[in-house]
Amino acid sequence: MTELIRAVGAMSGTSLDGVDAAEVLTDGVRIAGFGASAYRAYEAGERAVLRSALGRWPGAAEVEPAAEVVETAHAALLSGFPQAELIGFHGQTLAHDPRGRGTHQAGSGDVLAEVLGVPVVWDFRSADVDMGGEGAPLAPFFHFACAQWAGLRAPVAFLNLGGVGNLTWVDPRRPGPEAEGAVLAFDTGPANAPMNDLIRARMGREVDEGGALALAGQVDEAAVAQFLAHPFFRRMPPKSLDRNDFHEILKFTECLETSDALATLAACATAAVAQGFAFFSEPPTALYVTGGGRLNAALMAGLARRTNIPVAPVEDLGLDGDMLEAQAFAYLAVRVARGLPTSGPSTTGVRALIGGGRISVPRS
Known part of the structure; x- marks a missing residue:
C-alpha cells in the first residue's frame, strides 16, 4: 500500500470572505481520514484590496498588493499546522478566461514554502488551461474519493455553492475518477456572488444570513427566464x-x-443547477451541497423544488461543508506529488488526463 501523506489544503474562494485550511490523510487515491481545520477571515481592508484586483491580470498595479494579502493571510493560518508534510495552496482567483488570457490566481507557492519550511503544491489550474481545458472545477476527483469514503453505492451529485456554483456527478461504483463514466463536472452559473454584491451595495452587509431576506421575497420568474436564455446554459460541459x-x-x-x-x-442560481441535470447520463440519487450556499435556506429549498431529488448538506455524509474545498486541495496536492492526474476530459474538457500544479520546495 502506498504511504499516506498528511497534507493541508488552503482555499480562498471568490466570495472573498477569508481562507480555509484543512488536513487530509491520503495516498492520493483513497481518503484515510480528516484532521484539523481552521479559518482566517479577511479584514475589511484586505477584502477591499482583493476586490480592487478582481479581473486583473499579472502586471496590473493592483495585483502585487493583492498577492501580498493572500500570502500573508495564508502564512498566518498555515503556520498553525506544524504536522503538515505537504501544503496544497490554491491562491486567490483574480481572473479566469480559459478560452482567452488563461487563468490567474494571486499568491506564490515559492513564498509560502520558504515561510513555512514545507513543500507547497500550487498553480493547480494553468497546466489544464494550457492543454485546452477550462481549468475548473478541480474538486471532482476529490468528490469521487469522498463518495467512496462515505460508502456510497449509487450515482450522486455534489454541488458547491460559492461565488459560482459547480456541480459534480460521480458514480462511486467505478474503480477511480479517471475511469470512463466515473465523473462529470462543470460550473452551473452564478451562486452567492450576485446576492452578496447586491446586499453589500444596498445594505452594507456581506451576506443575507440564512437566506432570510430571500425567503421573504417574491421571485420575478420573467427575470429568471431571461437569465436562463443565456447561451452558456446550452453549452455542453465541461x-x-x-x-x-x-x-x-x-x-x-x-x-x-x-x-x-x-x-x-x-431562483436564478437554483434554476441554473437544475438545468445542469440534463447533462447527466444517469439521474443522481441525491444532491449533496457544500460551500456557504448550503446555509441559505432559500437556495436549499429552491434546489429541492427544482431538482425533485433529496437535497442535503454534505454534513449528512459526515463531511465538512465549510472545509471541503480546502480538503480537496490537500488531496490534489498529494496527487500532484505522486504524479497522478488531477483533471480530465470529463471534468475540465482538457484533451487528456493531466496532473496540474507546481511544487515549491523550501531552499533551506
Missing part, C-alpha cells in the same frame, strides 16, 4: 465561469425590492 461572468443579472433586479431581488437571484 464548462467554467469567472466570478463576474454573469454580473449583468443584477440589472434584472434593479427595479425590485431587496427581498424580491434576492429571492430572484437565488
Whole structure:
C-alpha cells in the first residue's frame, strides 16, 4: 500500500470572505481520514484590496498588493499546522478566461514554502488551461474519493455553492475518477456572488444570513427566464465561469425590492443547477451541497423544488461543508506529488488526463 501523506489544503474562494485550511490523510487515491481545520477571515481592508484586483491580470498595479494579502493571510493560518508534510495552496482567483488570457490566481507557492519550511503544491489550474481545458472545477476527483469514503453505492451529485456554483456527478461504483463514466463536472452559473454584491451595495452587509431576506421575497420568474436564455446554459460541459461572468443579472433586479431581488437571484442560481441535470447520463440519487450556499435556506429549498431529488448538506455524509474545498486541495496536492492526474476530459474538457500544479520546495 502506498504511504499516506498528511497534507493541508488552503482555499480562498471568490466570495472573498477569508481562507480555509484543512488536513487530509491520503495516498492520493483513497481518503484515510480528516484532521484539523481552521479559518482566517479577511479584514475589511484586505477584502477591499482583493476586490480592487478582481479581473486583473499579472502586471496590473493592483495585483502585487493583492498577492501580498493572500500570502500573508495564508502564512498566518498555515503556520498553525506544524504536522503538515505537504501544503496544497490554491491562491486567490483574480481572473479566469480559459478560452482567452488563461487563468490567474494571486499568491506564490515559492513564498509560502520558504515561510513555512514545507513543500507547497500550487498553480493547480494553468497546466489544464494550457492543454485546452477550462481549468475548473478541480474538486471532482476529490468528490469521487469522498463518495467512496462515505460508502456510497449509487450515482450522486455534489454541488458547491460559492461565488459560482459547480456541480459534480460521480458514480462511486467505478474503480477511480479517471475511469470512463466515473465523473462529470462543470460550473452551473452564478451562486452567492450576485446576492452578496447586491446586499453589500444596498445594505452594507456581506451576506443575507440564512437566506432570510430571500425567503421573504417574491421571485420575478420573467427575470429568471431571461437569465436562463443565456447561451452558456446550452453549452455542453465541461464548462467554467469567472466570478463576474454573469454580473449583468443584477440589472434584472434593479427595479425590485431587496427581498424580491434576492429571492430572484437565488431562483436564478437554483434554476441554473437544475438545468445542469440534463447533462447527466444517469439521474443522481441525491444532491449533496457544500460551500456557504448550503446555509441559505432559500437556495436549499429552491434546489429541492427544482431538482425533485433529496437535497442535503454534505454534513449528512459526515463531511465538512465549510472545509471541503480546502480538503480537496490537500488531496490534489498529494496527487500532484505522486504524479497522478488531477483533471480530465470529463471534468475540465482538457484533451487528456493531466496532473496540474507546481511544487515549491523550501531552499533551506
